[in-house]
Amino acid sequence: MKMKKQRKLPTPDNIIGNFAGRPVRVILVVLSMILILFPLYWLLTSSFKVKAEYLANPPVLFPSSLTLDSYESVFGKDQLFNNFLNTMIVAAVSTIISVLLGSMAAYSVARGKIGKRARKYFGLWFMIQKMYPAIATAIPVYLVMRTLHLIDTRTALIIMNTSFNLPLVIWLMMGFFEQLPYELEESAMLDGCGFTKRFFYIIFPITKPGIIASGILAFIGAWNEFLFAVILSVNKSKTLPVVIAGFITDRGLEWGPMAVTAVITLVPVLLIVWAAQKNFVQGLAMGAVKG
Amino acid sequence: MMKKNKGKNPAPVMHKSKGDKFASWMFLTPTMIFLGITALLPLLYSLYLSFFRLKLNLPNAVPEFVGLQNYIKMFSDPALLTSTKNTLFFAVISVALELAIGMLLAMALCSDKMWARICTSIFLIPMIMAPVAVGTLWRMMLDSTTGIINYLLGFLGVPSITWLSSPKTAMLAVILVNVWQLVPWVTIICAAGLKALPGDCLEAATVDGATNGQIFRKIVLPMMSPVLTVVVMLRFVDAFKVFDTVYVMTNGGPGSATEMLPNYIYKQGLKFFDAGYSASLAIIFVVVMTLVTMGFLKLRDRMEENI
Numbered sequence: 360m361k362m363k364k365q366r367k368l369p370t371p372d373n374i375i376g377n378f379a380g381r382p383v384r385v386i387l388v389v390l391s392m393i394l395i396l397f398p399l400y401w402l403l404t405s406s407f408k409v410k411a412e413y414l415a416n417p418p419v420l421f422p423s424s425l426t427l428d429s430y431e432s433v434f435g436k437d438q439l440f441n442n443f444l445n446t447m448i449v450a451a452v453s454t455i456i457s458v459l460l461g462s463m464a465a466y467s468v469a470r471g472k473i474g475k476r477a478r479k480y481f482g483l484w485f486m487i488q489k490m491y492p493a494i495a496t497a498i499p500v501y502l503v504m505r506t507l508h509l510i511d512t513r514t515a516l517i518i519m520n521t522s523f524n525l526p527l528v529i530w531l532m533m534g535f536f537e538q539l540p541y542e543l544e545e546s547a548m549l550d551g552c553g554f555t556k557r558f559f560y561i562i563f564p565i566t567k568p569g570i571i572a573s574g575i576l577a578f579i580g581a582w583n584e585f586l587f588a589v590i591l592s593v594n595k596s597k598t599l600p601v602v603i604a605g606f607i608t609d610r611g612l613e614w615g616p617m618a619v620t621a622v623i624t625l626v627p628v629l630l631i632v633w634a635a636q637k638n639f640v641q642g643l644a645m646g647a648v649k650g
Numbered sequence: 651m652m653k654k655n656k657g658k659n660p661a662p663v664m665h666k667s668k669g670d671k672f673a674s675w676m677f678l679t680p681t682m683i684f685l686g687i688t689a690l691l692p693l694l695y696s697l698y699l700s701f702f703r704l705k706l707n708l709p710n711a712v713p714e715f716v717g718l719q720n721y722i723k724m725f726s727d728p729a730l731l732t733s734t735k736n737t738l739f740f741a742v743i744s745v746a747l748e749l750a751i752g753m754l755l756a757m758a759l760c761s762d763k764m765w766a767r768i769c770t771s772i773f774l775i776p777m778i779m780a781p782v783a784v785g786t787l788w789r790m791m792l793d794s795t796t797g798i799i800n801y802l803l804g805f806l807g808v809p810s811i812t813w814l815s816s817p818k819t820a821m822l823a824v825i826l827v828n829v830w831q832l833v834p835w836v837t838i839i840c841a842a843g844l845k846a847l848p849g850d851c852l853e854a855a856t857v858d859g860a861t862n863g864q865i866f867r868k869i870v871l872p873m874m875s876p877v878l879t880v881v882v883m884l885r886f887v888d889a890f891k892v893f894d895t896v897y898v899m900t901n902g903g904p905g906s907a908t909e910m911l912p913n914y915i916y917k918q919g920l921k922f923f924d925a926g927y928s929a930s931l932a933i934i935f936v937v938v939m940t941l942v943t944m945g946f947l948k949l950r951d952r953m954e955e956n957i
Binding site: 375376378379383384387388391392394395396398399401402405413414415416417418420460461463464466467468471472473481484486487488490491492493494495496497498499500501502503518519521522525526529553554555558579582583585586590599600601603604606607612614617618620621624625628629632633636639640641643644 | 669670671673674675676677678680681682684685688689691692693695696699706754755757758759760761765767769770771772773774775776778779780781782783786787788789790791793795796797798801804830833834835838839842843844847852862865866870887890891893894897898912915916919920925928929932933935936939940943947
């Protein structure tokens with residue numbers, strides 16, 4: 360990241376990109392596109408196939424007719440709308456909480472006056488928190504939620520998703536805050552602007568790309584979260600990933616409706632990510648390049 | 651992460667104000683409380699449970715203290731050994747493949763032109779898909795009778811393969827699915843790293859007549875090494891936590907061919923209802939992961955110093 364600040368020179372495009380000659384580059388790109396797009400083509404067409412075709416042997420590469428049968432059957436029963444709403448509410452609420460609290464914590468660790476040692480230990484804590492396996496707390500969380508009668512509620516899922524997303528947001532936002540020039544805060548300080556005001560009126564608005572990136576990452580994480588969704592939900596609070604997994608465990612091979620649910624799960628996040636692609640990619644890179 | 655701040659710390663300029671100190675801690679407090687309750691306490695509870703025997707399926711069961719028995723049990727648990735080996739095998743192979751393919755594609759995609767941006771948009775799809783959806787999609791495609799993969803392989807003269815129901819191919823399938831989902835992630839991160847390389851360095855090398863191979867080995871690879879280390883760390887740790895895809899594709903089967911640690915811990919706790927043993931496994935798992943993470947961080951710091 361440091362390098363970015365140096366003067367902009369011609370991108371190393373041609374030197375690196377054509378490392379093995381142009382034809383190899385073209386082949387690599389085309390091949391990777393096919394390998395990525397074909398399964399997605401298969402998913403999409405399966406969702407529009409009639410039952411005889413999605414269960415056909417040999418499989419039908421180009422469906423003879425497209426139908427909304429699977430979509431109707433999925434939306435008709437199974438409370439799919441409720442599942443969608445669960446996923447949306449859980450993802451949205453946990454994202455808002457974790458972005459707000461997480462960026463505050465990140466700012467405090469990156470620029471706050473908490474002392475060198477506290478800075479180091481908090482950094483380490485959030486880092487380890489981000490790494491540790493969710494399964495480690497699955498059973499205690501299940502027991503506690505059972506005692507609190509929170510099993511099968513959205514609240515339980517919101518709490519747990521926020522817990523996973525906080526370290527992620529903190530980690531990412533710390534990278535963004537550390538890049539800010541100190542002069543910015545100094546001048547605000549000279550104007551008598553306190554820590555809290557500085558954060559909300561100056562820092563928060565200018566780190567918007569970081570906020571968007573970490574918000575999207577948190578949203579996707581919560582949207583796709585499966586382990587706790589499956590442990591903590593029985594029926595009412597089932598999210599879309601749990602429904603998808605259910606197609607395999609409960610109902611045998613209903614590929615059509617399964618594909619429909621997967622498409623419905625994918626489309627909203629895909630639209631969000633494409634809409635903010637630049638910020639999202641920057642955020643992804645930040646997490647690893649900066650770390 | 652923290653080190654970088656040392657050089658440019660503005661402490662002499664900023665005046666020490668009590669208000670700022672108080673506000674800083676106030677900013678941290680909600681997160682500390684939240685993570686304390688939802689992450690640290692459950693972890694401590696896990697530690698506590700690991701010394702007890704508790705059957706989850708009996709609602710009013712009282713934990714019974716058994717000392718280190720759960721930990722001792724691990725040494726004589728062949729299934730644990732199998733799933734540890736599987737997890738290691740899975741993690742090493744898939745991360746190696748992802749890194750190699752991802753880096754290769756990142757170099758091919760290293761461009762700011764329109765086509766590269768469109769390719770990036772497409773690369774984003776697999777990695778934002780729910781792992782559960784990716785697993786089921788591939789399960790559908792790998793189905794031995796109605797699956798498209800066997801059909802396409804048939805044109806190449808490959809006889810029908812029962813991908814998910816024979817032990818060897820099941821592991822291969824799980825690895826390939828993970829590679830499909832995460833190569834794009836590695837590609838995008840590496841491409842960002844490549845774009846941040848100083849262009850003048852590369853140009854000077856070309857002017858001096860360095861071959862592409864030399865540029866790659868002497869410039870690109872060393873300068874990318876901190877990024878690559880972080881990529882390997884994040885992927886490796888993540889591969890160890892693999893749960894969703896395995897759960898929907900094979901659920902550890904056939905037999906225990908694709909049984910991984912998270913799935914094993916999950917089964918011990920929520921299928922065989924042995925909360926104590928499951929908790930002790932989880933604790934060991936966390937300790938190992940923490941050590942691995944810290945090892946990687948040390949490694950990265952050393953690499954950055956070498957540049």
